[in-house]
Each structure stands twice: as C-alpha cells, then as structure tokens.
Amino acid sequence: MKRGLVIALAFWASLFVLGGLGIAQAPSLYVIGGQGVALSAGEIKEVYLGEKVFSGSVRLVPVDNAAARAAFLSKVIGMTATKYESIWTKKAFRDALNPPTVLSTDAQVIDFVKRTVGAVGYVSTPPSGVTVLQAY
Amino acid sequence: MRHIGVENRNLVKGAQATLRCPKSRNRTTPFLVVAAFTVLVGLPVHAAVGPSDSERIGDLERKLERSQQIIEEMAARILKLETLGARHEAGISNAPPTPSSTPTQAAAGAAGSPPGGERAPADPGVGLSLLGTPLHGFADVGGVLTRDKRRRKGFTVGSLDFYLTPELGSNVKGVVELLFEVDSEGSLAVDLERLQFGYAFGDYLTAWLGRFHTPLGYWNTAFHHGQQIQTSVRRPQFLDFEDKGGILPVHLVGLWGAGGVGLGDGKLTYDLFLANAPSIEDAVLTMNMAGATQFRPSYGANIGYAFRGALDGFKAGLHWLRGNVQDVTASNWTALNITGGYLLYTEEPWELISELYRFDNKDLKGKTGTHGSWALAGQLARTFGRWTPYGRGEWAGLNQRDPYFRDMESGRSYTRGAFGIRYDLTAKAALKFEIRRTMTREVTGGRHGETAGETQFSIRF
Numbered sequence: 001m002k003r004g005l006v007i008a009l010a011f012w013a014s015l016f017v018l019g020g021l022g023i024a025q026a027p028s029l030y031v032i033g034g035q036g037v038a039l040s041a042g043e044i045k046e047v048y049l050g051e052k053v054f055s056g057s058v059r060l061v062p063v064d065n066a067a068a069r070a071a072f073l074s075k076v077i078g079m080t081a082t083k084y085e086s087i088w089t090k091k092a093f094r095d096a097l098n099p100p101t102v103l104s105t106d107a108q109v110i111d112f113v114k115r116t117v118g119a120v121g122y123v124s125t126p127p128s129g130v131t132v133l134q135a136y
Numbered sequence: 137m138r139h140i141g142v143e144n145r146n147l148v149k150g151a152q153a154t155l156r157c158p159k160s161r162n163r164t165t166p167f168l169v170v171a172a173f174t175v176l177v178g179l180p181v182h183a184a185v186g187p188s189d190s191e192r193i194g195d196l197e198r199k200l201e202r203s204q205q206i207i208e209e210m211a212a213r214i215l216k217l218e219t220l221g222a223r224h225e226a227g228i229s230n231a232p233p234t235p236s237s238t239p240t241q242a243a244a245g246a247a248g249s250p251p252g253g254e255r256a257p258a259d260p261g262v263g264l265s266l267l268g269t270p271l272h273g274f275a276d277v278g279g280v281l282t283r284d285k286r287r288r289k290g291f292t293v294g295s296l297d298f299y300l301t302p303e304l305g306s307n308v309k310g311v312v313e314l315l316f317e318v319d320s321e322g323s324l325a326v327d328l329e330r331l332q333f334g335y336a337f338g339d340y341l342t343a344w345l346g347r348f349h350t351p352l353g354y355w356n357t358a359f360h361h362g363q364q365i366q367t368s369v370r371r372p373q374f375l376d377f378e379d380k381g382g383i384l385p386v387h388l389v390g391l392w393g394a395g396g397v398g399l400g401d402g403k404l405t406y407d408l409f410l411a412n413a414p415s416i417e418d419a420v421l422t423m424n425m426a427g428a429t430q431f432r433p434s435y436g437a438n439i440g441y442a443f444r445g446a447l448d449g450f451k452a453g454l455h456w457l458r459g460n461v462q463d464v465t466a467s468n469w470t471a472l473n474i475t476g477g478y479l480l481y482t483e484e485p486w487e488l489i490s491e492l493y494r495f496d497n498k499d500l501k502g503k504t505g506t507h508g509s510w511a512l513a514g515q516l517a518r519t520f521g522r523w524t525p526y527g528r529g530e531w532a533g534l535n536q537r538d539p540y541f542r543d544m545e546s547g548r549s550y551t552r553g554a555f556g557i558r559y560d561l562t563a564k565a566a567l568k569f570e571i572r573r574t575m576t577r578e579v580t581g582g583r584h585g586e587t588a589g590e591t592q593f594s595i596r597f
Binding site for chain 1: 195202270272306310311336358365389394
C-alpha cells in the first residue's frame with residue numbers, strides 16, 4: 001500500500017515538474033503582418049536585423065513593441081537589446097536604414113499593421129483582424 | 137455439476153489461497169486502484185497542463201498592468217483634448233503641443249505614421265531628428281602620449297560627426313554626413329563627408345549617386361568616422377583617411393550599386409562602383425569632388441559571402457579597384473590596380489577583422505613598369521561583459537619605385553603592433569586605451585620607431 005502510494009505520488013510530482021518546464025505551453029508572442037506581407041520565421045529575423053527590406057516589391061515596415069520587446073528579442077532575434085541597437089546603428093551608418101519605430105502597446109501595433117502596407121509587428125496577446133505570420 | 141480435474145483443482149486452490157492471503161491482497165488492490173486513478177486522471181491533465189499557477193498569475197498581472205497603462209494614456213489624451221477645447225473657447229491662441237508633435241522615427245515612405253511612435257534608446261536618452269529626419273552622430277575626445285618629438289602630445293579633440301538618413305519615399309533614401317575634426321596641426325576642419333542619394337529597387341540593388349565611402353574591404357564602410365562603433369582607438373594606418381596618412385582612396389565621388397541575394401544558407405553581397413579617379417596633390421590623395429578638367433574614371437567591386445547556420449558570423453570577400461592616378465605636383469601618372477580580400481568573424485563575444493591588399497601599379501609616365509606592394513592588417517577582440525581587450529597587427533610593404541607610393545608622404549613601408557582595451561560605460565559611450573609600436577622605413581632607407589599611448593572617450597547619439 002505504502003509502496004503504491006509512493007509510486008503514485010512520484011508520478012504526479014513528475015507531471016508537475018514537466019509541466020513547469022513548459023513541455024506543453026501556449027504561444028506567448030505573435031508576429032503579425034500587414035497587406036502584402038508573407039514571411040517565414042527566418043525572414044522575420046532578417047527583417048528585424050535590417051537584412052531584408054523588401055518582400056517582392058513591397059517595402060517592409062517593421063515596428064517594435066515596447067511592451068513585448070524583451071520577449072521578442074529573446075525568442076525571435078536571440079540577442080540583447082544592446083546588441084540589437086548596435087546592429088541598427090551600424091545599419092543606419094552604412095546603409096542608411098533607419099531602425100524600427102517603437103510603439104508602446106499591442107493595440108498600437110495592431111492598429112499600425114492593419115492600416116500600413118508592408119507593416120510587420122509583434123504582440124503578446126492573440127490578435128484579431130490581422131495575419132499572424134508566426135507564433136512563439 | 138461440472139467436475140474439476142485434479143490439476144485445475146490445485147490451481148483454483150492456489151488462486152483462492154492467494155486471494156485469501158492478507159499481504160498480497162493489501163499489496164495488489166490499492167496499488168491497482170491508485171495506478172488506475174492516476175492513468176485515468178493524470179494523462180489528460182498532463183496533456184492540458186501548461187504554465188504553473190504562479191506563471192499564469194504573473195501573466196495575468198502583466199496583462200492587467202498593460203490594460204492600466206492603456207487606460208492612463210487614454211485618460212491623459214482626453215484631459216489634453218478637454219484642455220485644448222477649453223482654451224480654444226476662451227480664445228487663447230497658444231495651444232499646448234499635441235501628442236502627435238513629439239519626434240518620431242516613422243519611415244516617411246510608410247502608408248501612415250504610427251501614432252505615438254518613438255525611438256527607444258537602450259539608455260535613457262533622446263532620439264534626435266532634424267525637420268523630421270533622423271539625426272545621428274558620433275563624437276570623440278581623448279589624449280595621446282608619445283616620445284616622438286615630431287608628434288603632438290597631450291589632450292586632444294577628435295571629431296564630431298553628424299549624419300542624417302532621410303527616407304524620401306518607400307524607395308528613395310539618402311545619407312548626409314558632416315564632419316568637424318581637428319587636424320594634425322590643431323586646426324578645425326569641416327568636411328562634407330558623405331552626400332549620397334539612392335534608389336532601392338529591392339534587396340538585390342540600391343543605386344547611389346554622390347560622395348560615398350569606398351566599398352573596399354570591411355572596415356572602411358562599417359566604421360569610418362564612427363569611433364564609438366569601432367572597437368579600437370585607431371584604424372589601421374594604411375586604411376586611414378587620405379589626409380591622415382592613408383594610402384587608399386577611402387572616399388569616392390560617383391555611382392555605387394550595392395545589394396545582396398540569398399545563396400544557399402547564406403547571403404551573397406556585392407558592391408560595384410564607378411567614380412572620379414583620385415589625384416595626388418602636395419603628397420596627399422584627393423578624391424576630386426568637383427570632377428577634373430579631364431575625366432578619368434576609377435571603378436571596382438567588392439564581392440562577399442556572409443555565412444549562416446553553423447558558420448554564422450563569418451564573412452569572406454574579394455575586392456578590386458582600378459584607376460589612373462595623376463600626381464599633380466610631381467607630374468606623374470600611375471595606373472592604380474588594387475586587389476585583395478577580407479575575412480571576418482563578428483559574432484559576439486569575438487570579433488575578427490582581417491584585410492589584405494595587393495597593389496600592382498603601373499608607372500605610366502616614367503615607364504618603369506609594374507611594381508608590386510602589399511598591405512595587410514588583422515585585429516582580434518573578445519568581449520568580457522563591458523570589457524573588450526583587442527590586439528592588432530599591421531604590415532605594409534610599399535615599393536618605393538612605385539611613383540604612387542613614392543609621391544605620397546605616407547607611402548612608406550611600416551609594421552605596427554597595437555594592443556588596447558575598451559570599456560563600455562553605457563551602450564552609447566565607450567572608454568578606450570591603446571598602446572602601439574610602429575616601425576616605419578624612411579625614404580633614406582633607415583627605420584624610425586615610435587611608441588604611443590592613446591586614450592579615447594567616444595559616444596554615439
């Protein structure tokens with residue numbers, strides 16, 4: 001009896017540990033695109049590093065989201081904010097590419113993406129009315 | 137009644153005995169019950185389990201915080217609108233600034249400007265703009281110590297560099313760069329460093345016209361006068377600016393096409409240019425910004441490949457420049473022919489920059505034939521938190537029978553070793569210290585050695 005209870009308790013404990021490690025987690029970051037935007041996960045990173053400026057003939061307009069920037073830089077770009085801004089400084093200096101405008105909230109990003117051709121942004125809540133390019 | 141055989145009877149008796157046994161009954165049944173319960177309940181729960189309770193609470197708190205932020209912003213806007221309305225009714229002509237008048241960094245070519253958009257610097261600071269055009273810049277000050285009696289020593293003012301990057305539509309852009317710098321004699325010089333306007337056809341091609349940084353190697357276009365984004369205090373001597381002892385035309389005036397295309401896992405980049413050929417006047421290279429009485433072209437290319445995947449951070453390339461250079465003072469003509477390559481690794485925490493230049497210059501006036509020369513530099517740096525120590529080696533073997541080098545004040549063979557360290561005070565300000573030892577071969581054939589220590593405080597904005 002005691003052995004059976006111990007085994008069962010161990011099994012339950014392992015379930016909670018694995019759940020805590022995020023074996024099954026819902027997306028917490030959504031990259032969204034405006035009209036004329038179709039990007040793969042790799043291309044999204046290129047857009048936000050200034051390596052991809054056009055999608056076909058459409059000029060891409062990426063925007064940062066202050067509320068979700070830390071998560072975006074960690075999950076999608078894979079670098080610190082300092083490194084990210086350093087890259088954009090060099091891009092502006094060499095290639096005359098200005099860094100993405102920073103908007104404050106998910107609502108502002110969604111609004112901008114809806115009304116701007118070529119816009120790319122990211123939000124932390126499931127958006128409606130816009131195309132989700134990638135979920136992380 | 138069915139009869140049970142002897143063997144079966146024994147089996148039944150054995151089973152009955154097992155069931156009647158208290159130990160086995162106590163061991164098996166509860167275990168089976170608990171295990172069954174766990175399987176029935178635990179697996180579906182496990183399939184649905186996501187974040188723990190504390191994570192969900194944290195997530196909800198963050199969402200609540202954002203909602204509160206939105207409410208506060210809307211309340212502030214309503215208050216401003218009410219105030220504006222009240223003042224208008226009272227007949228006051230000076231209205232307070234509206235939120236939309238704050239500086240933004242929105243791309244001018246976008247279909248609409250994002251409301252409330254602003255540049256978020258990594259450090260507390262202000263994104264600058266001039267008449268709505270993004271304004272950036274660099275500045276540096278410092279000091280130099282050397283025993284060389286020919287060199288100035290003491291505290292120094294370096295340069296103040298402003299550059300604008302206007303976007304004049306979805307495809308049209310420009311760079312306007314103005315430089316204020318103190319020359320070797322201590323005088324203030326002003327230079328229209330870059331004035332170039334371009335049309336972006338796509339990622340594969342942007343065509344530029346104007347004065348631009350010569351796309352040879354990597355260093356010249358990546359850093360140039362951007363002291364804060366450059367790891368070291370000084371750039372390699374042979375890559376220095378024309379009026380500071382450089383032997384290469386690092387500025388050109390003409391046409392420049394640049395672009396990149398995906399190739400395999402990486403990216404192929406290219407630069408093609410056609411520009412005014414430089415001249416040598418009073419032993420210094422000049423780029424003929426206003427053209428020349430007799431147009432002479434210089435042209436060249438830079439082809440590179442940026443690796444991705446396992447080799448992410450590596451880039452290798454080849455470069456070439458050709459042009460006839462007139463020495464106005466000495467009345468010489470040289471067919472300048474530069475080839476070479478570069479290898480980089482720029483993935484943190486390491487930085488490797490190496491560039492090689494081969495000169496096969498032909499003496500057109502004196503008919504002394506073609507003369508070969510070499511120049512190469514390699515710099516390695518490694519970042520440890522805010523500290524970045526670095527080391528650099530330079531070597532230039534410049535044939536003095538080549539009139540191009542002979543006529544230039546800085547066209548002397550030399551070797552240099554430099555060691556330094558950089559400390560990032562903030563993301564936009566750096567302190568650097570460098571010690572370098574330079575051995576220069578004099579015109580007379582002798583050697584001149586110089587050891588110098590230099591410190592630099594550089595910022596970007």
